[in-house]
Amino acid sequence: MIVASRPGQCVLGAAALGIATMPLWASAWHMQLVSAALVAALFALSLQVLVGATGLVSLAQAGFFGLGAYTVHLLGSPPVWITLPAAMLAAGVAALLIGPLALRTKGFFFLMTTLAFGQMLFFAFHDTPLGGGTDGLFIVRPSLGFTVSRAGRPAVFLLLNLGVLAIVYGGLCWLMSTMLGHALQGIRSNENRMAALGHNVQRLKLIAFVLAGALAGLAGHMSALTDAFVSPDLLGWHRSAEALLMILLGGIGALHGPILGAFALVAIQEAGSLLSDRPRLVEGVVFLAAVLFLRQGIAGWRLPWRTRP
Amino acid sequence: MLTGLIAQLLNGVQYGLLLFLISSGLTLIFGVMGVINLAHGSLFMIGAYLAFGVASLTGSLWLALPVAVLGGAVFGAVLERLLFRRFRTRAHLDQVLLTFALILLFEEGRSALAGNQFHSVPVPAVLDFSVPVIGGFGYSAYRLAVLAICLLVAAGLVWLIERTRIGSAIRAAAENTEMLNLLGFDAGRVHTLVFAGGTALAMLAGALAAPLQSVYPGMGDGFLILSFIVVVIGGLGSVAGAFWAALLVGLIDTLGKAYLPQAAGIAVCAMMAVVLLWRPTGLFSRT
Numbered sequence: 001m002i003v004a005s006r007p008g009q010c011v012l013g014a015a016a017l018g019i020a021t022m023p024l025w026a027s028a029w030h031m032q033l034v035s036a037a038l039v040a041a042l043f044a045l046s047l048q049v050l051v052g053a054t055g056l057v058s059l060a061q062a063g064f065f066g067l068g069a070y071t072v073h074l075l076g077s078p079p080v081w082i083t084l085p086a087a088m089l090a091a092g093v094a095a096l097l098i099g100p101l102a103l104r105t106k107g108f109f110f111l112m113t114t115l116a117f118g119q120m121l122f123f124a125f126h127d128t129p130l131g132g133g134t135d136g137l138f139i140v141r142p143s144l145g146f147t148v149s150r151a152g153r154p155a156v157f158l159l160l161n162l163g164v165l166a167i168v169y170g171g172l173c174w175l176m177s178t179m180l181g182h183a184l185q186g187i188r189s190n191e192n193r194m195a196a197l198g199h200n201v202q203r204l205k206l207i208a209f210v211l212a213g214a215l216a217g218l219a220g221h222m223s224a225l226t227d228a229f230v231s232p233d234l235l236g237w238h239r240s241a242e243a244l245l246m247i248l249l250g251g252i253g254a255l256h257g258p259i260l261g262a263f264a265l266v267a268i269q270e271a272g273s274l275l276s277d278r279p280r281l282v283e284g285v286v287f288l289a290a291v292l293f294l295r296q297g298i299a300g301w302r303l304p305w306r307t308r309p
Numbered sequence: 310m311l312t313g314l315i316a317q318l319l320n321g322v323q324y325g326l327l328l329f330l331i332s333s334g335l336t337l338i339f340g341v342m343g344v345i346n347l348a349h350g351s352l353f354m355i356g357a358y359l360a361f362g363v364a365s366l367t368g369s370l371w372l373a374l375p376v377a378v379l380g381g382a383v384f385g386a387v388l389e390r391l392l393f394r395r396f397r398t399r400a401h402l403d404q405v406l407l408t409f410a411l412i413l414l415f416e417e418g419r420s421a422l423a424g425n426q427f428h429s430v431p432v433p434a435v436l437d438f439s440v441p442v443i444g445g446f447g448y449s450a451y452r453l454a455v456l457a458i459c460l461l462v463a464a465g466l467v468w469l470i471e472r473t474r475i476g477s478a479i480r481a482a483a484e485n486t487e488m489l490n491l492l493g494f495d496a497g498r499v500h501t502l503v504f505a506g507g508t509a510l511a512m513l514a515g516a517l518a519a520p521l522q523s524v525y526p527g528m529g530d531g532f533l534i535l536s537f538i539v540v541v542i543g544g545l546g547s548v549a550g551a552f553w554a555a556l557l558v559g560l561i562d563t564l565g566k567a568y569l570p571q572a573a574g575i576a577v578c579a580m581m582a583v584v585l586l587w588r589p590t591g592l593f594s595r596t
Contacts, residue, residue: 051402057400057401057402057405059405101582101585101586102585104585104586104589105541105585105589105590107401108339108343108345108401108545109541109545109589109590111345111401111405112537112538112540112541113541113581113585115534115537116534116537116538116541116578116581117578117582119534119574119578120574120575120578120579122574123573123574123575123578124574124575126574127570127571127572127573127574127575128571237534238409241347241405241406241409244402244405244406244409245406245409247402248402248403248406252402278417278420278421280413280416280417281413281414281417281421283413284410284411284412284413284414284417285410285414287406287409287410287413288407288410288411288414290406291403291406291407291410292395292407
């Protein structure tokens with residue numbers, strides 16, 4: 001897992017500053033678009049803890065994302081300092097229940113099992129009154145502790161999402177430099193060797209699974225807060241696959257890959273719907289090209305005068 | 310009450326057999342080639358739309374069945390040669406993304422060619438009657454015919470894999486591709502054959518299912534998830550495992566939808582969780 005180099009960190013920081021100044025110069029619509037990309041980046045980053053760091057490809061991630069979003073609705077929208085930890089807790093506990101079962105399997109079986117468990121969460125909200133109907137519902141936004149005017153909302157949520165993403169990204173950068181982070185990356189390169197070295201591989205994987213689940217819950221919470229809308233579709237496995245695409249698009253080997261990928265994907269979707277009547281066709285062609293030709297992702301692009309590692 | 314139960318049991322068996330046609334392809338493709346195909350549900354959908362197209366053009370569903378099988382075999386062979394062959398040794402993540410891109414392309418292609426409406430395909434006139442079963446109620450003759458066709462295909466598949474030379478080549482390819490090449494077989498051909506066969510089975514299932522339910526966008530999604538569960542329960546690469554697991558899943562899903570509609574989706578997943586706790590590699594796996 002490559003944490004961005006110093007020039008890379010500077011570029012990311014400059015981009016974050018650029019986004020932070022958007023309320024001064026951008027339209028509400030542009031701010032909402034970037035807000036959506038920030039939430040998507042947060043979600044993809046949560047999955048990167050499993051995919052890029054630990055080498056586990058999971059399709060259950062959207063289930064935890066949706067669970068976090070629904071927590072806001074199910075609690076009846078109390079203030080945000082209650083909903084935010086509650087969403088992370090709910091998603092984390094669900095991951096703690098599903099993880100030990102799913103982690104009994106490996107590779108292909110793990111993929112299928114997480115797909116099935118993710119769909120189980122989806123059905124739990126789609127088929128029962130818990131989800132408030134199959135088409136979703138508008139929810140009351142939790143109070144932020146201060147009043148936000150209708151016109152000020154896009155700016156406030158943009159800054160809020162940016163702040164949360166920056167904190168999570170910074171935290172994960174730090175995590176990757178700790179013993180735990182190195183142990184997770186060890187599992188990705190060679191699981192048997194890590195076991196032979198005396199690490200409790202199963203427990204490490206579970207820690208990664210629960211952490212990723214809780215972060216996905218956080219992303220879901222931010223999505224509910226930003227859009228004031230939840231629907232069972234948030235939990236569907238297509239969303240997990242989309243997050244995997246963001247990771248591949250941005251670069252599986254880099255911690256900042258999912259952030260680049262999320263922005264690229266939102267841009268592609270937006271360009272697709274502006275340029276053609278069939279945005280999903282454009283999306284499909286781009287993904288096919290990405291998986292065929294773009295093996296290192298955007299983060300793998302190098303300036304011409306720099307040699308490849 | 311009792312007659313209702315018998316009808317639901319028959320529905321469950323018939324649903325499970327359709328599920329077997331889909332998941333046997335999925336389990337063979339993974340077992341032999343090591344490729345995860347998330348677009349397998351879309352192949353089912355394409356089969357159903359093909360049946361709808363043929364049936365509305367010619368008025369005969371019987372013609373649609375061979376068209377689906379042959380069309381599926383050709384389509385599968387082309388997909389394998391052009392795309393899946395290159396992804397055999399790639400990471401699972403790449404395979405997931407490739408097949409997800411295919412899902413988007415297939416769904417968009419379907420939307421461009423056939424639109425997004427629901428369609429219905431009439432049951433063939435010959436079979437448009439009910440057969441009296443015990444308890445004096447009638448059961449659709451077409452559903453019984455589907456049941457019989459699926460059983461025939463299942464028997465044929467088991468015979469092909471267990472008793473013929475091609476079948477032993479397929480089983481050998483699942484064990485060791487290089488060894489197969491050394492023995493003088495062309496492993497590439499075996500892969501093409503398996504993928505073409507799996508596609509043909511999924512599209513046949515779609516064509517058979519077309520008159521039973523509406524033909525609609527995303528109709529393969531539910532089948533995809535259930536056939537994944539079937540493969541996990543049955544054990545990877547095991548056709549016999551897929552058969553029994555498909556029957557089990559089909560029965561639980563159908564009975565669940567009839568008697569406990571809120572819990573049907575969860576019941577099947579919960580059963581998978583129990584199997585995973587008990588035997589993480591599936592009920593019929595050899596290891």
